[in-house]
Amino acid sequence: MNGVYMADKLKILVVEDNVMNKILVKEVLTLNGYEIIEAKTGTEALKVFVTVRPDLVLMDIQLPEMDGVTAMRVIKSDKKNKKIPVIALTASAMKGEEEKILNAGFDGYIAKPIDTKKLVELVGTCLKGK
Numbered sequence: 706m707n708g709v710y711m712a713d714k715l716k717i718l719v720v721e722d723n724v725m726n727k728i729l730v731k732e733v734l735t736l737n738g739y740e741i742i743e744a745k746t747g748t749e750a751l752k753v754f755v756t757v758r759p760d761l762v763l764m765d766i767q768l769p770e771m772d773g774v775t776a777m778r779v780i781k782s783d784k785k786n787k788k789i790p791v792i793a794l795t796a797s798a799m800k801g802e803e804e805k806i807l808n809a810g811f812d813g814y815i816a817k818p819i820d821t822k823k824l825v826e827l828v829g830t831c832l833k834g835k
């Protein structure tokens with residue numbers, strides 16, 4: 706049983722409906738020692754969140770069924786989740802919308818196309834001390 710090692714990994718829930726972005730994010734974060742759990746829609750994200758209790762969430766904004774802003778708000782509306790960082794993945798079409806993203810309640814954002822170095826740095830900063 707390698708359960709001891711696995712238990713040490715921080716869990717990141719990646720909510721992304723774009724396959725290429727999902728593969729990229731998963732590969733980079735796995736290489737950096739995180740355990741990745743995936744969801745493709747906002748509603749699926751909420752279900753998985755409750756089951757997995759991730760240490761951090763990476764949330765695409767444009768998602769089927771329920772958008773990322775709404776899903777983040779549902780998560781943050783429960784006060785025991787407030788300290789779990791939720792980082793937005795924003796499309797380039799949303800340039801200049803960063804302030805809105807942060808005002809909406811996200812703990813940070815990564816613009817697409819994803820700069821993997823920035824992604825790893827931001828995730829590391831948000832999980833500092835964990």
Ligand code: MN
Nearest residue numbers: 722765767768
């Ligand atoms: Mn999307």
